[in-house]
Amino acid sequence: MFIRMIRGALFRQRGKMLLIAFTIALGTSLATAMLNVMLDVGDKVNQELKTYGANITVKPKDSSLLSDLYDVEDEGDVIQTSYLKEEEVGKLKTIFWAFNIVDFAPFIDADITLADGSQVKLVGTWFNHHLELPTGENLDVGVTSLRTWWDIADGTWLDEQTEGSENAIMIGTVLAEREGWKVGDTISLEGPASSCEAVITGIFDAGGDEDEQIYAPLDLVQELSDTEGKVAYIEVSALTTPDNDLAKRAAQNPAALSAKDYETWYCTAYVSAICYQIQEAITDSVASAVRQVAESEGAILDKTQLLMILITILSLIGSALGISNLVTASVMERAQEIGLLKAIGAKDRSITGLVLTEILITALVGGVAGYFLGFGFAQLIGRTVFGSAIEMKVMVIPIVIVLISLVTAAGSLPAIRMVLRLRPAEVLHGSKA
Amino acid sequence: MSLLELKNISKIYGELKALDNVNIKVEKGEWVAIMGPSGSGKSTMMNIIGCMDKPSLGEVLLDGVDISKESSKKLTEIRRDKIGLIFQQFHMVNYLTAVENVMVSQYYHSMPDEEEALEALGRVGLRERAKHLPSQLSGGEQQRVCVARALINAPELILADEPTGNLDEANENIVLDLFRQLHREGTTLIVVTHDPEVAEAAQRTIVLEHGRVAREIINENFQE
Numbered sequence A: 001m002f003i004r005m006i007r008g009a010l011f012r013q014r015g016k017m018l019l020i021a022f023t024i025a026l027g028t029s030l031a032t033a034m035l036n037v038m039l040d041v042g043d044k045v046n047q048e049l050k051t052y053g054a055n056i057t058v059k060p061k062d063s064s065l066l067s068d069l070y071d072v073e074d075e076g077d078v079i080q081t082s083y084l085k086e087e088e089v090g091k092l093k094t095i096f097w098a099f100n101i102v103d104f105a106p107f108i109d110a111d112i113t114l115a116d117g118s119q120v121k122l123v124g125t126w127f128n129h130h131l132e133l134p135t136g137e138n139l140d141v142g143v144t145s146l147r148t149w150w151d152i153a154d155g156t157w158l159d160e161q162t163e164g165s166e167n168a169i170m171i172g173t174v175l176a177e178r179e180g181w182k183v184g185d186t187i188s189l190e191g192p193a194s195s196c197e198a199v200i201t202g203i204f205d206a207g208g209d210e211d212e213q214i215y216a217p218l219d220l221v222q223e224l225s226d227t228e229g230k231v232a233y234i235e236v237s238a239l240t241t242p243d244n245d246l247a248k249r250a251a252q253n254p255a256a257l258s259a260k261d262y263e264t265w266y267c268t269a270y271v272s273a274i275c276y277q278i279q280e281a282i283t284d285s286v287a288s289a290v291r292q293v294a295e296s297e298g299a300i301l302d303k304t305q306l307l308m309i310l311i312t313i314l315s316l317i318g319s320a321l322g323i324s325n326l327v328t329a330s331v332m333e334r335a336q337e338i339g340l341l342k343a344i345g346a347k348d349r350s351i352t353g354l355v356l357t358e359i360l361i362t363a364l365v366g367g368v369a370g371y372f373l374g375f376g377f378a379q380l381i382g383r384t385v386f387g388s389a390i391e392m393k394v395m396v397i398p399i400v401i402v403l404i405s406l407v408t409a410a411g412s413l414p415a416i417r418m419v420l421r422l423r424p425a426e427v428l429h430g431s432k433a
Numbered sequence B: 001m002s003l004l005e006l007k008n009i010s011k012i013y014g015e016l017k018a019l020d021n022v023n024i025k026v027e028k029g030e031w032v033a034i035m036g037p038s039g040s041g042k043s044t045m046m047n048i049i050g051c052m053d054k055p056s057l058g059e060v061l062l063d064g065v066d067i068s069k070e071s072s073k074k075l076t077e078i079r080r081d082k083i084g085l086i087f088q089q090f091h092m093v094n095y096l097t098a099v100e101n102v103m104v105s106q107y108y109h110s111m112p113d114e115e116e117a118l119e120a121l122g123r124v125g126l127r128e129r130a131k132h133l134p135s136q137l138s139g140g141e142q143q144r145v146c147v148a149r150a151l152i153n154a155p156e157l158i159l160a161d162e163p164t165g166n167l168d169e170a171n172e173n174i175v176l177d178l179f180r181q182l183h184r185e186g187t188t189l190i191v192v193t194h195d196p197e198v199a200e201a202a203q204r205t206i207v208l209e210h211g212r213v214a215r216e217i218i219n220e221n222f223q224e
């Protein structure tokens, strides 16, 4: 009979129940969407900031010592005395924080002479280099995804995975204009060790020094400068956690940390921890954070997250008010029915059980629908704001369940209590025919 | 021992004495009508007898138990076990069918039994409409469902507050015939009414005025 009553209440008052379910669904979806976005916004903003370039550079130990010593880093020509091994570049994906390593590319430079005798800087790198890791993972890494801000003025990105790409190059707009080169032109390059002919596949506008340079596949440059298997430096783009005190202490000397601190630090995606692990993986290397980006990243992230938390709290309060209002109203509306059941001999407990079961089922239906709706909203926000999907966080489910139950209970309990206190004589007699 | 005895009952709302020192006795199996002008305290008295309200002063003995002192939980039990209620407005659970509305009463009393509930609907001539929702029934039909619901648990006492107030002649007669049947079966009936015809069907009429018993009329023409 209980089930029959519940069924009757739910199905024969479909309109009313759907309205409640709908409100709960809306509230739930709002909560789900905001929570999902909030929890994912860190990764998203990080990913967004990543498009402004690499945040870690890896150099050979000696060269960085040398350049530090003479304070000539990144200023003109450094005499390259030592190199990293190309075969070790893939090891970046084997460190503890491998999943946080989003992209990377090895570089080697060479000064070459053109047919007209002028000198140009040739940069060898990976474009969309295909890697097969020992773990079985496959991925493409390189400047194509690392230099997202480059405008391809003409032609296309150099595609390493097509035939003939080993002799393909990309050139900067400034150089293209000066030399009058176009896409498809074949030019001759004379390097320190040998020379070759190469075809231009694309002209890029990077808005910097690169616009006067030539970019070519790593192998080509190694051949021209007789540096097979060698790499001058690696740029790495990694998702990182903003540094805190622990990270700063660790950055000075990881060995000075207590065992517990060390573990915490090692297992948190601090830039310094990731750098440390990169050094462990790549022989004789020094990995360092590109400071400015890393720090502003942290600040932006904190602010964005604070904003999201505020919006989430507000939207939760909003949906809570909506749900509890409607639930209260719908319980109060049933005063007469409840009075009748009491007059017939129903105990308070059975009436409470009846009403709560109904609301629970309605809330469940609304909640489940709302969860998926909210997940859809989150994706919509992800796509429009960040241009990528929002990851489904499992922890949102229990949070939302607790939240919706609390709100629904808060909405129905006072109403049920009020209705229970009400005496059947008052609802049933009064000549309000 | 009388089934019901009101001893010096008063119900006071602030300045107003809705019931003023009322003394009434009703024997087992008796059929009593209560009449009186609007506001004379009829419903107030029915609520007290029906365990839905308590008197301000006085004692109410139902089957020898003083119900004016009981807890509301106990009153719910007494009402469930001994009393069948019929109201002027046909209160039904509007999302349950006719037969389900009758079964609800069984459910809270003991065990729902659809066959028995259908039989009760048969007694009020509504067996064919058992699967209809209240919104699909006429007023008279709804009231008959309420009567079926009141008698399903075979209560000792049926309290009806203007059961025919909203009914036409034909439906009024159906309900009165049912009352006669119940009376023959030994059920005690207390019926509040404005309608002299309904009052004349009873064995005895008590007239209330200003919360007091004004007079009692024994119906000499009463037919079993």
Ligand SMILES: Nc1ncnc2c1ncn2[C@@H]1O[C@H](COP(=O)(O)OP(=O)(O)OP(=O)(O)O)[C@@H](O)[C@H]1O
Pocket (backbone or CB within 6 Å): A431, B013, B016, B018, B036, B037, B038, B039, B040, B041, B042, B043, B044, B045
């Ligand atoms: N809860 C209440 N609070 C205050 N006064 C009340 C309350 N209930 C009833 N009264 C008053 O008590 C008096 C008796 O009311 P009651 O409902 O018993 O009259 P009645 O005889 O049933 O009238 P009617 O024929 O119109 O149904 C009325 O004056 C009414 O206003």
Ligand SMILES: [Mg+2]
Pocket (backbone or CB within 6 Å): B042, B043, B044, B161
């Ligand atoms: Mg009345």
